Amino acid sequence: MxxxxxxxxxxxxxxxxxxxxxxxxxxxxxxxxxxxxxxxxxxxxxxxxxxxxxxxxxxxxxxxxxxxxxxxxxxxxxxxxxxxxxxxxxNYYLDKETGEEHMVxxxxxxxxxxxxxxxxxxxxxxxxxxxxxxxxxxxxxxxxxxxxxxxxxxxxxxxxxxxxxxxxxxxxxxxxxxxxxxxxxxxxxxxxxxxxxxxxxxxxxxxxxxxxxxxxxxxxxxxxxxxxxxxxxxxxxxxxxxxxxxxxxxxxxxSDKSAEDGNPNVLFLEDFLHKGWPDARARVICPISDPFVKHHGALGGFVRVYLRGLGNTSDQLQIEEIVAECRKLPEVEVALTGDDAAALFEMPRDREGDFVVVSKKGFVVGSRADEHDLSQLGGLRLRSHGGVVGAExxxxxxxxxxxxxx
Missing domain, CATH: 3.40.720.10 (Alkaline Phosphatase, subunit A)
Structure with missing residues (x-):
C-alpha cells in the first residue's frame, strides 16, 4: 500500500x-x-x-x-x-462463561x-x-x-x-x-x-x-x-x-452439498459425539445460524464443539482422543483443538470451542438431526458455504x- x-x-x-x-x-x-x-x-x-x-x-x-x-x-x-x-x-455463538447461546x-x-x-x-x-x-x-x-x-x-x-x-x-x-x-x-x-x-x-x-x-x-x-x-x-x-x-x-x-440422489450430505456431529462419549456432554454450535436459515437449514462447513462435561487439564487427553476420532470421519476435512484452530484461521481464542470441525468439499456439518429442518429446502439441492480456507x-x-x- x-x-x-x-x-x-x-x-x-x-x-x-x-x-x-x-x-x-x-x-x-x-x-x-x-x-x-x-x-x-x-x-x-x-x-x-x-x-x-x-x-x-x-x-x-x-x-x-x-x-x-x-x-x-x-x-x-x-x-x-x-x-x-x-x-x-x-453469526451464532456460545458464551463460555454463562453457557448461553446467542445470535449476533x-x-x-x-x-x-x-x-x-x-x-x-x-x-x-x-x-x-x-x-x-x-x-x-x-x-x-x-x-x-x-x-x-x-x-x-x-x-x-x-x-x-x-x-x-x-x-x-x-x-x-x-x-x-x-x-x-x-x-x-x-x-x-x-x-x-x-x-x-x-x-x-x-x-x-x-x-x-x-x-x-x-x-x-x-x-x-x-x-x-x-x-x-x-x-x-x-x-x-x-x-x-x-x-x-x-x-x-x-x-x-x-457450492453444492448434496449426493447424486439429491439428499444433503450431512454429518450430524453432536449425535455422533453423544453416542461415543456421552459423559463429555458435547454441544455443537453451528456459527452459520442466523435469522435467515430457511434456505440452508443452519448447515455449513464449520462448527465449534464444546465439551461441557470435560475441559479440565486432566481431561485433555480425552479431548485429543475425540478430536482424533473426528478426523477419521469421511465427511471431515479438518478437526483441530480450539488453540490450533484460532492460530491457523486467525480467530479470537477467547471465543473458540474446545475443538473445531470443518467438512470436506461437498459436505456440511450440523449438530443434532432434530435441530435442522431440511423440509424448508422445498425439494431443492442443498447449497451452502465452504469449509477450509483455500479449498475451492x-x-x-x-x-x-x-x-x-x-
Missing part, C-alpha cells in the same frame, strides 16, 4: 492507510459470490459490466476469513482485518471500529445499506445521521427513520415496497437504493451488502441465478455511468475497477 502524501487526506486502521474518496466510491459485497457465478456469467455473455471490470481494472481471487460466513467476512471487509482483530467470528445481531461483540466509521469521522458522507437487518445493526457501528451517514436495511426499509437511519419513507422515496425476506428482490432493493442515493448526490462512499438467498438455492447457469446475476450486473453499470469508482467483492463461496468452495472473489484500500 502506498503512503499518503500531505495532499491526499486519509484515515488509518490496523496498520493500513485508506485514502478519502476523491469521487463517489461504491463497494458492493455480493453475499455468496462464488467464483463460478462470475466464470459462467462471463463465458455466457450475461455480465458485460463485470467483464469490463476484469479487462480494464483489478481482479483477484482471495481467501475469505474463517469461518466462511456473512458476519465475519463483512466485518473483515470493512475493517481490513481477520476475526482475531475485530472479534466477530460467527448487533455490534456488541465486535472489537475496535471500522473503516466506514473512520471515514465518517473524517467528514465523508457514508451510505451503508444491507439486505439483512441483523447485519445493518453491526456495520452501523460508529455511523449516525449526525455525521451525515445513511444506514438502513432492505429487510426493514419500511421502518427507517431519520433519527435511526438517516433516511425515512424509503418505500415512497424509492418507489418500491419492502421486499420479502427470502427473495432475490431483497438484494436488488439495496442496489436500487444505492443508485438513487448516488444520483441525488447524497453520499460520497457507499457500502452495499446483499443476501445469498439465490446462491443458496440456485447453481451457476440456472435460469434463476442467471437472471439474478444479470440484474446485479445491470445496476453495477448504472453506478459506473453515474461516475462512481466501483468495487465488487464477495464474502464467502457457495470457500474462496472469495474480488472484482473491481479499483479495489479500495490497495
Amino acid at each position: 502506498s503512503e499518503s502524501s500531505p495532499q491526499t487526506p486519509s484515515v488509518q486502521l490496523h496498520g493500513r492507510t485508506y485514502h478519502l474518496p476523491q469521487r463517489p466510491t461504491v463497494v458492493v459485497c455480493i453475499d455468496g459470490f462464488d467464483p463460478e457465478y462470475l466464470k459462467a456469467g462471463i463465458e455466457d455473455g450475461i455480465l458485460p459490466n463485470l467483464a469490463s471490470f476484469l479487462q480494464s481494472g483489478f481482479h483477484i481471487t482471495a481467501e475469505c476469513a474463517m469461518p466462511s460466513l456473512t458476519n465475519p467476512n463483512n466485518l473483515s471487509i470493512i475493517t481490513g482485518a481477520p476475526t482475531s482483530i475485530h472479534g466477530v467470528s460467527g 445481531v448487533d455490534d456488541s461483540t465486535m472489537h475496535g471500529t471500522t473503516i466506514l466509521a473512520k471515514l465518517a469521522d473524517a467528514g465523508v458522507r457514508i451510505a451503508a445499506i444491507t439486505a439483512k437487518d441483523k447485519l445493518r445493526r453491526i456495520i452501523n457501528h460508529g455511523l449516525s445521521p449526525s455525521k451525515s451517514s445513511i444506514c438502513f436495511s432492505a429487510q426493514c426499509a419500511n421502518e427507517s427513520t431519520l433519527s435511526e437511519n438517516g433516511i425515512e419513507d424509503v418505500e415512497r422515496w424509492l418507489g418500491q415496497s419492502t421486499p420479502a425476506q427470502y427473495s432475490g428482490a431483497l438484494s436488488l432493493f439495496v442496489l436500487d437504493a444505492g443508485v438513487k442515493l448516488l444520483s441525488e448526490g447524497r453520499a460520497d462512499f457507499f457500502y452495499l451488502t446483499l443476501s445469498d438467498y439465490i446462491q443458496h438455492k440456485y447453481a451457476p447457469r440456472s435460469v434463476e441465478a442467471n437472471q439474478f446475476m444479470a440484474a446485479i450486473d445491470s445496476r453495477l453499470g448504472e453506478f459506473v455511468n453515474l461516475g462512481a469508482v466501483v468495487a465488487v467483492t464477495g464474502d464467502h463461496g457457495m 468452495d470457500s474462496v472469495v472473489e474480488i472484482y473491481a475497477c479499483l479495489f479500495w484500500g490497495c
Whole structure:
C-alpha cells in the first residue's frame, strides 16, 4: 500500500492507510459470490459490466476469513482485518462463561471500529445499506445521521427513520415496497437504493451488502441465478455511468452439498459425539445460524464443539482422543483443538470451542438431526458455504475497477 502524501487526506486502521474518496466510491459485497457465478456469467455473455471490470481494472481471487460466513467476512471487509482483530467470528455463538447461546445481531461483540466509521469521522458522507437487518445493526457501528451517514436495511426499509437511519419513507422515496425476506428482490432493493442515493448526490462512499438467498438455492447457469446475476450486473453499470469508482467483492463461496440422489450430505456431529462419549456432554454450535436459515437449514462447513462435561487439564487427553476420532470421519476435512484452530484461521481464542470441525468439499456439518429442518429446502439441492480456507468452495472473489484500500 502506498503512503499518503500531505495532499491526499486519509484515515488509518490496523496498520493500513485508506485514502478519502476523491469521487463517489461504491463497494458492493455480493453475499455468496462464488467464483463460478462470475466464470459462467462471463463465458455466457450475461455480465458485460463485470467483464469490463476484469479487462480494464483489478481482479483477484482471495481467501475469505474463517469461518466462511456473512458476519465475519463483512466485518473483515470493512475493517481490513481477520476475526482475531475485530472479534466477530460467527453469526451464532456460545458464551463460555454463562453457557448461553446467542445470535449476533448487533455490534456488541465486535472489537475496535471500522473503516466506514473512520471515514465518517473524517467528514465523508457514508451510505451503508444491507439486505439483512441483523447485519445493518453491526456495520452501523460508529455511523449516525449526525455525521451525515445513511444506514438502513432492505429487510426493514419500511421502518427507517431519520433519527435511526438517516433516511425515512424509503418505500415512497424509492418507489418500491419492502421486499420479502427470502427473495432475490431483497438484494436488488439495496442496489436500487444505492443508485438513487448516488444520483441525488447524497453520499460520497457507499457500502452495499446483499443476501445469498439465490446462491443458496440456485447453481451457476440456472435460469434463476442467471437472471439474478444479470440484474446485479445491470445496476453495477448504472453506478459506473453515474461516475462512481466501483468495487465488487464477495464474502464467502457457495457450492453444492448434496449426493447424486439429491439428499444433503450431512454429518450430524453432536449425535455422533453423544453416542461415543456421552459423559463429555458435547454441544455443537453451528456459527452459520442466523435469522435467515430457511434456505440452508443452519448447515455449513464449520462448527465449534464444546465439551461441557470435560475441559479440565486432566481431561485433555480425552479431548485429543475425540478430536482424533473426528478426523477419521469421511465427511471431515479438518478437526483441530480450539488453540490450533484460532492460530491457523486467525480467530479470537477467547471465543473458540474446545475443538473445531470443518467438512470436506461437498459436505456440511450440523449438530443434532432434530435441530435442522431440511423440509424448508422445498425439494431443492442443498447449497451452502465452504469449509477450509483455500479449498475451492470457500474462496472469495474480488472484482473491481479499483479495489479500495490497495
